[in-house]
Amino acid sequence: MTYRLYYWPGIQGRGEFVRLAFEAAGADYVDVARLPVSRGGGVAALTKRMQADGPRPPLAPPFVAAGDEVVAQTANILAWLGPALRLAPADAAGRRWTHQLQLTVADFVDEIHNTHHPIASHLYYEDQKREARRHAAAFLEQRLPKYLGYFEDVLARNPAGASHLVGRRLSYADLSMFQLVAGLRYAFPRAMARAEPACARLVALHDAVARLPRVARYLASTRRVAFNQQCVFRHYPELDR
Template sequence: MAYELYYWDGLQGRGEFVRLALEEARAPYVDVARGAKEDGQGMSAMMAELESDGPYPPFAPPFLKDGDLIVPHVANILFYLGPKLKLAPHDEALRIVANGLQLTIADFVTEVHDTHHPIASSLYYEDQKEEAKARSKDFLAHRLPKFMGYFERVLTQNPDGPRHMVGKTLSYVDLSMFQIVEGLRYAFPKATKHLAEHYPHVIALHDAVAARPNIAAYLASERRLPFNETGIFRHYPELDRAAR
């Protein structure tokens, strides 16, 4: 049976971290919210799952259905899928390490989101523009270097070499790091122009992932939604200029 991925239609968002793993593994999956209502899919199908009166309903997308099992949260989904898709270390201790790294990525993604919505997600960007400028300036000056410096150090100190975030083979964490770099470059093209100079191992990893045949095919397909100003990574020129 195909995995069922539930996420908002029209944006990459957090769902993209799961899509990349499924695409790399060429695992059969259905992006439910993007499907047709007459096929039992679409946004109404996702909302029905969220509003279900069954046990343990998910709080919010993304969540994954594998048969009757519902797995919420990106890091939790990838922790579940990793061994099944052969995108996680065989060693149990390293699988825990991978999960910890993915949770750190989740923290970073939240901080990226808060650059354009620093007050409340319920408000439009235009309602918190000045606050977003201040938040972005601090993010680019302090938080981005802190996280990216950490990821660079993890690669440098990997006992199996700097080609992967954990262990000696590709994992879902590597795919997620690719998405982080892609998103940052879209949102802050000026501020990230020299990423390769500061974080060479992170950028080398990004480039290696982009060149993988299954990922390259996905990126060239219609399944890969473009970045836009409804997702997590948003490009507002006035926020990018805040880094100067």
């Protein structure tokens, strides 16, 4: 079965957590909006699918279509695909725990986004720069260490060892942790240089995921969109104190 991922073609954003799962699993998928328009791709294909009639509309990308089903919400997509992609534990309690971690990743991602858009998503950064400065300072002081410390603690407590967040095998939560560390390094290089000594297990997990052959090939390919200033992760030096 071919999975069809619908997400904004020009950014990593929330869709990247799904792309990483497909890539790490070697899954058969199409990143629809990144196809050329001549092959049914582009943003138009995404918006057309979003506006389609149907009983279960997504509110926003990313969403994935497979067979008759269309599933939205990043963490929900990963909970659905995880077992089929062999990126989730076999037992139900383990799957709930993996999903719980992913939902905490989602909360963290929302807060990272709000550092540069504390007032409104539809306004430009330049129109909320003063508020962003205040928000980002509070984020770096309180929230960044809180979340990183939490995930570091989860690794430290894993009875199967600190190589993975859940059990002894790679899960989509590990892939998401790679993406978080990579994105935070892009957005806040100064703050991350300060924070990383206290989360060595997390950094080791990031490095191990980056070295997985399929992930390494993906990161070196043109399928990986580069970090940029339209994404959740943005580098504004004035916010990185």
